[in-house]
Amino acid sequence: MGILEGRTALVVGASSGVGYGCALRFVEEGANVLARASGSQNRLLR
Secondary structure, eight states: OOTTTTOEEEEESTTSHHHHHHHHHHHHTTOEEEEEOSSOOGGGOO
C-alpha cells in the first residue's frame, strides 16, 4: 500500500520532465492520476 493510496492527483504538463516523473511516482504510490500531456503521448497510458 502506497502513501497516496485512495487519493487523486491532477498533473499538468505530464508529457515530459518533472510533470511526467511526478505522474509516474504518484501512480507508483497508489494515487489515481489524471495527467494532462500535450500532443499524443501514449507513454502515459498504462
